[in-house]
Amino acid sequence: MTPLVQAGLLDVSESEGIVILRFQGRSLLDPLDLEAVHPLVSEQLERPHPRVVLNFSQVESAASAMISKLFLLHRRIEASQGTLAFCQVGPFLGQIFALCQLPDTIRTYPDEATALK
Numbered sequence: 001m002t003p004l005v006q007a008g009l010l011d012v013s014e015s016e017g018i019v020i021l022r023f024q025g026r027s028l029l030d031p032l033d034l035e036a037v038h039p040l041v042s043e044q045l046e047r048p049h050p051r052v053v054l055n056f057s058q059v060e061s062a063a064s065a066m067i068s069k070l071f072l073l074h075r076r077i078e079a080s081q082g083t084l085a086f087c088q089v090g091p092f093l094g095q096i097f098a099l100c101q102l103p104d105t106i107r108t109y110p111d112e113a114t115a116l117k
Helices: 031-045 064-079 091-100
Strands: 010-015 018-023 051-057 083-087 105-109
Touching: 064 083
Parallel strands: 018 051, 051 083, 083 105
Antiparallel strands: 010 018
């Protein structure tokens, strides 16, 4: 179990082969938080064509270092011929992602059900 899961800051589940990571904190300001997700994602990269959904429904803000980590995570999953999707991105966080052009490179969905289709 990663430190984020142990601390109750991340909920991990799987639905039809898609790993769902739900951040439970209001802000992602510490790059170490995303580093804690690394073992969970690395495990998925061993599968053929990994599919990962990050649910941001509880997140209101994120540091720029976190944005770059998310982009690198996307590239790594894509290199494994998998997909990374975001869902339930709030307005402020959505503006941050738009400024960083993340929506152009990572699919973003309004809700988790749509991201899982």
